Amino acid sequence: MSALDATIERLAGARGRRARRRRLVVLALLALVGSAFWLTLSLGQSYTPPGEVLRVLFGEPVPGAGFTVGELRLPRALLSVLAGASFGLGGVVFQIMLRNPLASPDIIGISWGASAAAVIAIVVLSLSGPIVAVVAIVAALAVAVLIYGLSFRNGVAGTRLILVGIGVSAMMESVIAYVLSQAPAWTLQEAMRWLTGSVNGARLADALPLLLSLVAFGGMIAARARDLDVLRLGDDTAAALGVPVGATRVLLLVAAVGLIATATAVCGPISFVAFLSGPIAARVFANDGSPLFPAALVGAVLVLVGDYAGQFLLPGRYPVGVVTGALGAPYLIYLIVRVNRSGTSL
């Protein structure tokens, strides 16, 4: 009896320590997002003191800072946070559900599908505003179904899914290149956005669809977070534990695709953020609990810091996708070195 008590106490203690550790790391990540956000607002080509930044944020008219902070930096920082969180959350849902870190939407072609649809909507159909996001979401869902169907043959093997995704990505990339080359007045900036992702030329109005999708789709995912956790144990176990496996899977995939597609419609397919966020969050948390919220935070940090580095820390000025693209590839290569024949164990 006393032995049982001791065990229970020890387990409770360990659980408490893990929960404390998790809270601590989440707080640290939040602080990191906050400070990167603040850095983007206050330090650019010129330095704006904290007092002035605050006054701009509260809507007071401040000469000079009102433009640099309110018109240039704030939309940029907001867009970075929202898009980064969307990519991070959408990516980690894919990775958990398909049980493979390589199966993130930017590697299996879903981001590219959304990007191609957004380019076509903007350049060919001359649409603008939230309708572009809707087009991107529909197209990304279609691409997801296409990839799933093409890789289905007596079940979907991880290897085949990823390889089919690489093929689909190549096609979507060439569609983007084609549409851009036919555009009457395409600029390098535009091309960069749709080929690597960028938050250049951000406007405050662009943040609205992102915020809506993050609330709606993110809410859907959060409501099913517990089921997603159980799904990690395998479909049979999850079904035995009372999770409606099929419905949960479809719902979560639709929500994840919605997040990715909306973010892509606004900022382009920012390279590798969806792919990197989940594994980084899992590494930082050592698997203490659900990686969903941490992955969203990591995504926001990646885009904020990547954009800041691309603008001010490097010798030239680069869109954020170039920075994250160069960062993500070595990690992908590290994963490849560890991947086994069936393409799953990592």
Next chain:
Amino acid sequence: MSALSAKRGGAAGAVVRSARTRGLWLAVMVVVLAAICALSVAVGTRDVAWSDVLAGLSGEVDTIGQAAVAVRLPRTLLALAAGAALGLAGAVMQGVTRNPLADPGILGVNMGASLAVVVGIVWFGLSTATSYAATAVVGAGVTAAFVYGIGSLGRGGATPLKLALAGAATSVAFSSLVIAVVLPRADIAGGIRSWQVGGVGGATWHALASVLPFLAAGLAISLLSARTLNSLALGDELAAGLGEHVARGRALAALGAVLLCGATTAACGPIGFVGLVVPHVCRMLAGVDHRWLLPFSALAGAGLLVAADVVGRIAARPGEIEVGIVTALIGAPFFIWIVRRHRVREL
């Protein structure tokens, strides 16, 4: 890996063709190639009458039509040379890696060559076409070694999945670096496109002449390594048992492929998927013997690239689509088809 499974994996759908069938297909291919080349000279934004084509071929530039022929002639020849080089390089790479998904584009070798040229231009002030080609060959070689090294690390050796992923990752990283290197330089920023998407639109006689020595060397080395590739297809152990220097033979054949795709990228920019599609089709026509497969691949690659260029000129009149976009649109579905055709274990 046992010799048997190696043979099955390396030459899936293996067929042995009689010499007569091969000869027949070879004749058909030459005829088709000639027809496509004639089309390539005659068809474009402005269609040229055959009388003007003939006059233009003999060097006259009196009418607009004849002038168009004078521009299209080097373009057609460059597409011919590039297509042959890429088709041949793809066949050699698939043989060397015993991997049905090998292709200079998918493995990132073309993008590596592209990055090397861009770095050479921006940081080291290269300006001659020959130095472009030499730099591109070096870049292609380093990238090929890197991707193959990454792909064969870890458990299971160089599986198609790992090679394809390593190539895709390297491509993305190098493509980012190409942008990073070129973007600050406003004077060549318009040229970013030509180092990301390959095309043959800017062909000149001079550019063609300066890559020809590299292409010729690559062609000779590749064709001479046909026997080695045949032995390698049986598996490393058996090839060694047949008296083949496995590592040396593999390196030599790879050198041939690297010369071919490096020089091609220097002249046209990175063009993908030709090297993937062509050997698979040629294996159906010519069988798996590399002594036949390699020349077939060169011919079919030339035909495919010239045809893709013609399609790109017709489909978007009065503009044109770069040939790299057309080959990706044709090649990517083909890639997916190959992935679906093979059983997962073989991939």
